[in-house]
Amino acid sequence: QGGGGDPVPPDPPRPRSDPDSVVLCVLATDEEDEGDIALQIHFTLIQAFCCDNDIHILRVSGMQRLAAILGEPEAGAEPRDLHCLLVTNPHTDAWKSPGLAEVASYCAESRDRNQWVPYVCLQER
Structure with a gap:
C-alpha cells in the first residue's frame, strides 16, 4: 500500500460485459448471517455457477x-454489500498476479483435500 491519501476503491466487477474475466468469487458472512436462508440459497446458486465456469470460490468470515x-466507502456513499x-x-493469463496465483493455489490444494469451497477466517487487528 502507498503512503497517505485516500484508498482507491477497486474497479467494480463487470461480469455482464466480460464474464471470462472473473477469476475468483469471495463469499463473505458473519455468524449472524448463518440463519439467513435467502443468503444461503443465493450462495448455493453462485457456487454452482462458479463450479460450472471454473471460477475459484473462497468463503470468508469477518465482514468488519x-x-x-x-x-x-466515500462519505455519503451507499453502504456496500460485501x-x-x-x-x-x-x-x-489470469494468474499472472502473484496474489491471485497464491489464492488459486490455495483453492486447488483445498480441493485436493476434498474441501471444495475453502474457508478463511479474517482476524480483527
Whole structure:
C-alpha cells in the first residue's frame, strides 16, 4: 500500500460485459448471517455457477475485517454489500498476479483435500 491519501476503491466487477474475466468469487458472512436462508440459497446458486465456469470460490468470515481491508466507502456513499465479491482480471493469463496465483493455489490444494469451497477466517487487528 502507498503512503497517505485516500484508498482507491477497486474497479467494480463487470461480469455482464466480460464474464471470462472473473477469476475468483469471495463469499463473505458473519455468524449472524448463518440463519439467513435467502443468503444461503443465493450462495448455493453462485457456487454452482462458479463450479460450472471454473471460477475459484473462497468463503470468508469477518465482514468488519474485510471492509477494513477493502477501505471505507466515500462519505455519503451507499453502504456496500460485501457478501459476494467478484475478482476480475482482464489479462489473458489470469494468474499472472502473484496474489491471485497464491489464492488459486490455495483453492486447488483445498480441493485436493476434498474441501471444495475453502474457508478463511479474517482476524480483527
